[in-house]
Amino acid sequence: MNTRPHGYARYRLDGCRCYICGYARSQYDENRTKAIIAGTWQPYVEAEPVRFHVRDLQSCGMGLRTIAARATIDRQRLQAVVNGRPERGTGPQSRVRRVLAAAVLAVEPTLDNLAPSTLISPLGTRRRAHALVAVGxxxxxxxxxxxxxxxxxxxxxxREHVFVRRALAMRRAYDDLWQLGPAEHGATAAGITRARTYAAERRWAPVGAWDDDTIDDPAAFPDWTGQCGTSAGYRAHRRLGGPACQPCRNARAAA
Structure with a gap:
């Protein structure tokens, strides 16, 4: 499924001829003509930022073929940008088309883009598992x-690392189970109690303490009370009878 936003790049790279893409093409042509007349037309940009980004993606476990596919450009074309064409005796390109640069720079090392056997941080996987155990x-x-x-x-x-395939499987399991009741799917009352007690003893944050956009963020803290990071959150921890989280302790100290 193509997720590239509608605009000039999609017009050129994907052949989309919708109104938005067609309008973006006409605007591009108009601006190009004006820039040529003014002597300021610069259709190329420096290639080094593109190469740097490709190397960064490769260090995360993405191969050149995968990067080219995600950017919807020809692999040999990307190869010429990164390494040149040794068979022709040419080195890496010094400049590239703006549209190519934009397409490559838009590729990110997300789980869906990485190879299944790539090793990554277990943080998001661990937090999701802990949250599910915490709710029973x-x-x-x-x-x-x-x-x-x-x-x-x-x-x-x-473990210090997990495979991407395991992280994706845990993400799917979390999405499937976080709203469901364990008792309704075969878990015994004793098993649910043991799971919750085990998680509570280890201060594992439950499902409600995480947002989808923070659960994978190493700098994020769980919001235990709905007010964590404020002095009100600190008081809420006290009412719940548990130790305050670090953001609440920091907020109290600042207050």
């Missing part, structure tokens, strides 16, 4: 949902 999902249920042995599931959560 026994770990062996989560392991079964992921097609893993319970022992392997526990080991995965303790």
């Amino acid at each position: 999902w026994p770990q062996h249920y989560l392991a079964h949902h992921l097609g893993m042995a319970p022992g392997n599931f526990g080991t995965m959560l303790q």
Whole structure:
């Protein structure tokens, strides 16, 4: 599925002929004509930022073929930008078309773009698993949902890295289960209580403490009270009978 926004790049690279893309093309042509007349037309940009971005993507585990596919450009064309064409005795290009640069720079090393066997930080995977356990999902249920042995599931959560395929599977499991009641899907009352107690003893944040846009952020903290990071949040922790989180302690100290 093409996710490139409608505009000039989509007109040129994807052949879209909708009104938005057609208008963007006409505006491009008009501005190009004006710039040529004024002597300021510069259709090319420096290639080094593109090469730097490609190397950054490669360091994250993305191959050149994958990068080219995500940017919807020819792999050999991208190869010429990055490494040149040794068979022709030419080095890397010094300049590239603006539209090519924009397409490559728009590619990000998201989980969906990385190879399944790429090793990444376990933070998001660990937080999602902890959150589900905190609301009552026994770990062996989560392991079964992921097609893993319970022992392997526990080991995965303790490792310094996880495979992208495991992170994606945990993300899907979290999306499937976070709104569901464990009891309605086979978990016993005793198992739910044990899961919640186990998580509470380890201060694992529950589902409600995370937003989708922060759960993978290393700098983010769970919002236990709905007011964390404020002095009101600190008082809410006290009412709940648990220790205050770091943002609430910081807010109290500042106050």
